[in-house]
Amino acid sequence: MARKFLLCIFLFFAGFMVFAQVNTIKYSYDAAGARAGRTPNASNTAAQWVLTGNTRCAKDTSNVNTGYVEKEERDNNTSSNTYNQLRWVASAYDNSACPFSTSSNGVKTGVFTKNDCSIGYAGTAVTYTVAAGTYTLPGSSLADQKAQDDVAANGQDYANVNGSCVLAAPVTFNLTNSFTTSPVPRCSIELIQNGVVVQTITFPISNSTISRSISSGSYKLRLIGPKGVFISFYNTSLGWAWDKTTSQASATTGIINFNTGTTYSLTATNAF
Structure with a gap:
């Protein structure tokens, strides 16, 4: 009988020691005193998130309500690395609680x-x-x-x-022939819009000036004269100065704006 009693006492303490050994948990801490690790790394280290009862409205990147509610949770597992930390998780869509702005x-x-x-x-x-x-x-x-x-x-x-x-208000365009050679070469200009010749004006054949009306707008001017003859077309006050060389039959300007009610002048000459 005494032997059985001793055997029971032995088994009890042996079992307690095994249980204590299996459930012994060791923690390590960093220099600041924060928990840095746990041994063994058993499954009960998983976070246990529970609701705190706090809620808020979810917002987009522009800080506008999305209509969804978020709920706050706290990690209650003392063995978890995130113990006592908080997080917000999406809940249900509730446009009355969180009106969509x-x-x-x-x-x-x-x-x-x-x-x-x-x-x-x-x-x-x-x-x-x-x-x-x-x-x-x-x-x-x-x-x-x-x-x-x-x-x-x-x-x-x-x-x-x-x-x-x-109807666009007209612009007055004066063309002057100022050649000193004889015979005077025949010169003309073409007014071009969007690649289309919309009007052609011929210079006078003698040393004189003619006036023509053109529509206001933006044009390129094609300056035309006999090939082999050097011609200068200019207007000093406007800063116009274009040359048609002897190797060219014509020369084309960039875009020029002709404003309503304004008079423009252009002179053709053999020397400028």
Whole structure:
């Protein structure tokens, strides 16, 4: 009987020692006193997140409500590396608790000139309007930007459809022949718009000046004269100076703007 009793006592203490050894956990700490590791690394080191009862509205990168609710959780596992830390997790969509923030655009306008009129005609100016409340988007400024983009994208087409073409006011163009040679070479100019010759004017055949009316607008000038003859075309006050060399039959300028109600002059000569 005493032997059985001793055996039971031995088994009890042996089992306790095994249990204690299996469940012994050792922690290591860094110089600041924070827990740095745990031995053994058993499965009970996994974080145990529990709700704290706190909630908030989820927001996008523009700090605008998305309509979703986030809930706060705390790690309650003292063996976890994230013990006592907090995190926010997405919950359900609740537009009443977290209203989806939106705004509508204000009035946006732009003035555009009809630009598809025939040569000799000018387009009228037209106002394109995006009414207030046309766009409703998240945030405080996206709707206004959308309306402004609408103006930029559609204003010109609207002007071309709804604008009018009116006869352009004429520009006076004086051409002077100032050659000192005889015979005087025949010179002319061509007014070019969008690659098309819209008007040709011939210089006088004697030392004199002629006046012609042209439509206001932007042109290139093609300066034409006999090949083998050097010709200078100039207007000192406007800074114009173009030469047609003896190897050329013509020379073409860059784009020149002729303004309404203005008189322009161009002189052709054999020496400048």
